[in-house]
Amino acid sequence: MKILVCITHVPDTTSKINFKDNNTKFDPTGVQFIIGPYDDYALARAIEIKESTPGTTVTVLNVGLAETEPTIRKALAIGADDAIRVNADPTDSFFVASQIAEQAKAGGYELILMGRESIDYNSGVVHSIVGEMLGIPSVSPVMKLELSGNTAKLAREIEGGKEYLEVSLPFVAGCQEPIAEWKIPNMRGIMSARTKPLKVVEPKSVNSGVATQKYELPKPKGSVKMISADNVKELVNLLKNEAKVL
């Protein structure tokens, strides 16, 4: 079986976010980048399937510029067999999904896994767009994925509960915990990742019609205001007039 795992290269969850060029670009100075945590779950599940299903290969795909290669090497160190980097700045979801669909078509993958969303722009729609573009089902957020022949049993998080469904291969899944436990690369994996193939391909031209105007940081969180438990009036007043949530 051929599995494609799409990974994002995103700022570590503890990073301080800054912008540059008059707030039109993200400033990566001093930022530590990681594999998107949800993508990391997808990758971990793919490696588990590979380990339990002989003949399975896992290809990692990233849409990104050259600086994402250490992140891709980590995915190879964790156990993916090879990697593709689409040499482009991942500007928006439609653009990224188009690149993934293009590569997925060419590679003939039976399972396309990725995180439920990236943790930088968090759009959470790439899996659905890829599914549409390829004309195959897409399911998200998938918390459990068990393969049995040509079908997969999935558990999906829905409002107030879980949905259990069966899907035929091929399909796209946006994954989240607890689909698998994150894998830590071992030293042997890191060594072998040195020589695993990492193919760089140029992006296909896409007009997604999306342009970024500017970025803004959310307002800093205010300090906590303590209100006496018997002063409901004051609480309502503050929620109405200060927090403006009522």
Next chain:
Amino acid sequence: MPNHNGSAETVKKSMKQDRFEHPDFYAIDDLLTEEHKLIRSSIRDFVKREISPNIEDWAQRAHFPFEIVKKFGDIGAFGPTIPTEYGGGGLDYISYGLIMQEIERGDSGMRSTASVQGSLVMYPIYKFGSEEQRKKYLPKLASGEWLGCFGLTEPDHGSNPGGMVTNFKDMGDHYLLNGAKMWISNSPKAQVAVVWAKHEQGRIHGLIVERGMAGFSTPETHGKWSLRASTTGELVFDNVKVPKENLLPGKNGLGAPLMCLDSARYGIAWGAIGAAMDCYDSARRYAMERIQFDKPIGSFQLVQKKLAEMLTEITKAQLVNWRLGVLMNEGKGTTQQISMAKRNSVQVALEIAREARQIHGGMGITGEYPIMRHMMNLESVVTYEGTHDIHLLILGNHITGIPAFI
């Protein structure tokens, strides 16, 4: 959003979340390769997942978690510089240093377990062993299937190992080994011991002794106030018949075990700074969170002085370690350079642990924070693998050409 530090929801409850980040004031990370950084982050994630949540409990109970041996093997912490054909990592000395730094950041006792296995057991078998010995022992030691230990120090011969009395006689078809070794990390659980003993002519040789050989026992040392999560014991040889093929053929004389110690001491130079970084990181966070006189204690000059001095010493030691690693990679690192780095790192770490303990106030003496554990551990680290004073004399000898050991 999940907290992406590798610990996730699956770990057992820790007393405190391990939020460690290493200081890098001089952008020393720029001197590392992407692979070095991946090695460091992987071992850090491993420590946060496997060691941090449990270490206080293990140390408090003086419990050696034997299951960590297999886990160290799986992650590749044993013999990182040993070639891959023997199960090692095939990595360079900077990688080895970073691995030791990260493990000791978790705990010196855990690092001791890994150091002994890699530098004191696998290294001599690789360096001085026959091809058969390498093939027989190294893969099992690398994978953590077997734990190993190293027997040099004796009850009456610590800083003077050349005075050892443990000896073996050639009995024709085997050697007969007698004597005792003391302060041996890993010994109570070890399957394999690399033992240094004198033959009839007084020359020191290395022998591989295996658990189960008649007359060989490994009593445990109890009551340690240091390295409590690591197991320590003796090696007792009472007419142990050692097969002749278990003699390390490649090198003899005191220089052989001292070469092993160079490799281990190099790892300690990095490891002790890991412990120092953990103390600094914890003190820095605590100083910003702890409020006294309506302000974080980090706003007081005396606390800032402590933190500034800690960062200064860590940064200096990071540079020394990195440079030493480059020299080791080039095959140019000397015993004296290693002595300086080991001695400096451990002293710096001990001082930082003491200052960090003060910043933590009363909390610093509890198992809620790692400080006191590091401090007690470092009292062993400053003594083993060449005491603080012996390293000074190694340097004194180098400077003057005059040995002052006796």
